[in-house]
Amino acid sequence: MSLLTSLLKMRAAATGNALRASQLRHLHLSDQPLMLLALTRTGPAARPLAVMLGTDPHRPQLFVAPPSGSTTSMLAALADAVTAYIDACQRHSEHLPAISGKPARRRYTDAPQILVPNPQTVQHLKILGDDLRFRSVDDQNPGSRTVQRLGHWLTYLTDRADLPGSAALIPMTSFLGMHWISGQSPLEDDDLATLLAWIDPPRHAASGRDAAHTAEDPATHRPAGPATDAAFDNDHLAPLFDAYARARRQALALEQTRTLQELDRLLATYMQPTWDLMWQAYALLQALPEAKGTARRWDHERTAFTDECLHLVQDGRPWPARDQAVAAAVRLAHMELAATAFAAECAADDPFARAELRTTGEAFGGTVTTIDSKHTPRGPTGRPQWRPRFTVSTPDLLRMEPGQPLACHAYRKASYKICEITPADDDTLVELEITAGMGHADRPNYDVLPEAGTFLVFTTAPVLYRMPEFPSRAQTPWTHGGPPADQPDHHNADEGEEEQ
Numbered sequence: 001m002s003l004l005t006s007l008l009k010m011r012a013a014a015t016g017n018a019l020r021a022s023q024l025r026h027l028h029l030s031d032q033p034l035m036l037l038a039l040t041r042t043g044p045a046a047r048p049l050a051v052m053l054g055t056d057p058h059r060p061q062l063f064v065a066p067p068s069g070s071t072t073s074m075l076a077a078l079a080d081a082v083t084a085y086i087d088a089c090q091r092h093s094e095h096l097p098a099i100s101g102k103p104a105r106r107r108y109t110d111a112p113q114i115l116v117p118n119p120q121t122v123q124h125l126k127i128l129g130d131d132l133r134f135r136s137v138d139d140q141n142p143g144s145r146t147v148q149r150l151g152h153w154l155t156y157l158t159d160r161a162d163l164p165g166s167a168a169l170i171p172m173t174s175f176l177g178m179h180w181i182s183g184q185s186p187l188e189d190d191d192l193a194t195l196l197a198w199i200d201p202p203r204h205a206a207s208g209r210d211a212a213h214t215a216e217d218p219a220t221h222r223p224a225g226p227a228t229d230a231a232f233d234n235d236h237l238a239p240l241f242d243a244y245a246r247a248r249r250q251a252l253a254l255e256q257t258r259t260l261q262e263l264d265r266l267l268a269t270y271m272q273p274t275w276d277l278m279w280q281a282y283a284l285l286q287a288l289p290e291a292k293g294t295a296r297r298w299d300h301e302r303t304a305f306t307d308e309c310l311h312l313v314q315d316g317r318p319w320p321a322r323d324q325a326v327a328a329a330v331r332l333a334h335m336e337l338a339a340t341a342f343a344a345e346c347a348a349d350d351p352f353a354r355a356e357l358r359t360t361g362e363a364f365g366g367t368v369t370t371i372d373s374k375h376t377p378r379g380p381t382g383r384p385q386w387r388p389r390f391t392v393s394t395p396d397l398l399r400m401e402p403g404q405p406l407a408c409h410a411y412r413k414a415s416y417k418i419c420e421i422t423p424a425d426d427d428t429l430v431e432l433e434i435t436a437g438m439g440h441a442d443r444p445n446y447d448v449l450p451e452a453g454t455f456l457v458f459t460t461a462p463v464l465y466r467m468p469e470f471p472s473r474a475q476t477p478w479t480h481g482g483p484p485a486d487q488p489d490h491h492n493a494d495e496g497e498e499e500q
Contacts, residue, residue, distance in 0.1 A: 003359040005181060013183030016207030018198040022179040024350050025288035026342075028167040028298040030113040034085050035060070035278050037271050038121055040226040042233070046124075046131040047071070049228070050267045051078055055085070057279040062268050066260065067241040068248065075132070076143030079150035086112045086153055090309060111298070111305035112168065114157060115282065117192045117224035117274060119171045122161050124226040129154030133318040148318070155319050156308050163335060165297045165342035168305070172281045179288060183209060191216075192224045192277050200284055224274045236266055293345030326470050344462040348409045354457045358396055363459040366394030366430065368450045375433070386444050388434050389419065392456065393427040405461040406432065413437045414448040415461060432458070 008019045032055045039049040048071060054060040063078045065071040089110040098104040116122060132151025138144045160168035173190050182189055182198035189195050193215040201211035215221060223229055228237070240263050247255035323331060346353045347363070357363035371390040379385045398421060406416040414437030422429040439445035450456060478484050 002356050004356040008181040009183060012181055012198070013209075016183065016209040017201070018180040018182045018208055020179065020352070021181045022350055022352050023289075024291040025285055026178065026291045026294060026346050026350070027165070027170060027175065028113070028290070028294050028301070029282070029286050030110075033113045033115045033282070034082070035275065035282075036114050036116050036121075036125075037224070037274055037278070038116070038124055038226045039228055039267070039271070040124060041065070046127045048074065048078075048128065050271065052268075052271045052275055053078075053081060057275075060275055062264065062271070064260075064264050064267055067244040067263065072141075072143070072147075075147050075150070079143070079146040082150055082153065083146060089305065093306075107306045108302055108309070111302045112153075112157070114169045115175075115278065116169065116171050117278060118173045118190050120190070121224075121226050122158055122169060122171055125154050125169070126158035129158060130321065134321070149312075152312065152318055159319075160301075160304065164339040165345075166338070167298060167301055172278060175285060176281055179285070182212075184212065188212075192274065192281070193221065196277055196281055200280065222270055222273050224277070225271075228270075232270065240266065291346070291349035293349055297342070297345075324476075326476050330470055340462050344407070344459075347459050348407070348412060351409075351457075354409065354459060357459055358457070361397065361399030363457055364392075364394045364396040364398055364400075364430070365455065365457040366392040366396070366427070368452050368454045368456065369393050369429070371449070371452055373446075373449055386438055388438065388449055390432055390450060392430045392432060392458070393424070394430060395427050398428050398430065400460070405435070406458040407461040408456055408458050410450070410454075410456055411437065411448045416458065 005021065008021060012019045034053060034055055035057075036051065036053040038051050041047045041049045048065050050062065050064045052060045052062050061081055063074050063081070065074045089112050090108055092109045093106045094109050096105050096107050116125070129151045132147055133155055135144065135148050135151065137148055157169040160166045161170070173192055173195055176195055176199060177189055180199045182195060184194065184198065194212040197205070197211035197215045198208035201208045205211035205214070218231070221229075240259055244256060244259040244263075247259060320327075347357055354363055354365075358365060369391045371388065373388045375389045376384045376386050400418055400421075402418050402420060404418045406418065408414065408416065415435045416432045417435050418430060419433050420431040422431070434448060437445065437448045
């Protein structure tokens with residue numbers, strides 16, 4: 001937790017209301033996201049109890065698993081609903097011209113976005129996807145193929161959820177926590193009801209803290225899933241399950257139907273408050289202005305979705321249960337690249353993010369005092385290079401050294417480096433040189449040259465991260481996921497012949 005985050009949390013605790021931690025929204029929000037709430041049965045982690053989902057806040061769909069017996073019919077209905085939403089994102093596509101060695105291709109103009117209450121629901125969907133995508137397909141049962149396809153998409157979406165900056169599957173508590181700081185503990189922030197009470201308390205509440213205390217009342221509090229409340233299980237679910245089991249043993253069809261209808265009403269009543277909270281959180285986040293880098297990241301999301309659709313059509317094999325060594329290294333490299341890019345874009349877009357970096361020493365802000373616009377040294381080839389220099393006076397504690405590459409939010413296409421640091425009486429003088437973005441000496445680009453008196457914030461430039469080269473499968477040892485060792489062990493054979 002950074003110094004600024006700690007300060008905001010203390011102020012929120014003192015005032016009783018959450019404080020903004022971001023001026024902009026850094027993740028894309030679809031006009032019609034798929035809200036999804038899930039409840040699980042006690043026992044196996046992938047055994048569903050109920051799922052409420054939909055794109056209309058006034059008309060959610062509820063799918064309930066029977067108290068006993070197979071969940072096949074419930075999962076088939078759920079698969080139809082989710083895949084119908086995903087298929088709707090494939091209705092329109094756009095043409096992308098060939099650039100940078102990439103051939104021309106088509107990309108879908110939309111991508112699925114599923115919003116869930118908390119990270120625990122993401123983990124539940126991951127386990128459910130692992131279970132469903134390896135299920136066998138029965139040609140006599142068309143729903144089995146749809147269920148397997150649901151497992152594939154759940155695995156894809158939960159995998160995207162691990163990627164920083166991705167907006168395919170977003171837990172609402174994490175999304176809200178990016179933009180508001182409450183006065184409660186991080187563990188309490190995982191509860192959607194209390195977190196929203198801090199951020200957007202009801203009008204009659206004296207403060208967000210009071211609203212959160214009310215939301216925590218055991219008599220009215222409803223966990224957002226996937227686990228249910230123990231008292232709810234014992235007092236409400238267990239009697240219905242027992243009644244259904246008795247009716248099934250006695251072959252009382254009407255009693256079974258009545259019990260299932262009562263179970264549907266009970267779970268709908270139980271999940272409705274969380275459903276309303278999800279749409280309340282969506283409205284709060286939708287009202288925030290969107291950061292510039294959000295559109296670029298959503299383009300990447302649409303590209304990934306298009307590639308996954310092509311994989312399903314051309315190959316269709318399920319993802320492996322566990323990544324082999326090279327695949328795991330590739331996945332980790334992608335996550336590191338995404339994290340670096342996301343952090344850099346947030347700092348460039350949001351003054352709140354830059355302020356937090358200033359408290360950690362990864363950025364400094366100051367006023368431009370002097371400018372040497374004629375500085376033109378000679379490069380390695382002897383040609384003159386226009387490299388203007390200017391001095392910034394900063395009150396920040398500087399934790400950087402000369403030669404440090406920098407970036408500035410006001411001039412995104414330019415690059416800088418520290419030439420000299422001179423401590424003064426009150427402020428520190430930092431001499432900077434523009435190293436890229438200023439054009440040529442005969443055709444200079446003066447747009448990147450700041451004016452005297454301008455206040456600027458400079459952040460450490462993100463390291464240009466390049467994906468490492470990984471070996472092909474044919475060059476990977478079988479111990480790390482390569483081809484199986486189908487050749488005989490000649491070394492052992494030679495030893496056997498010598499023993500004979």
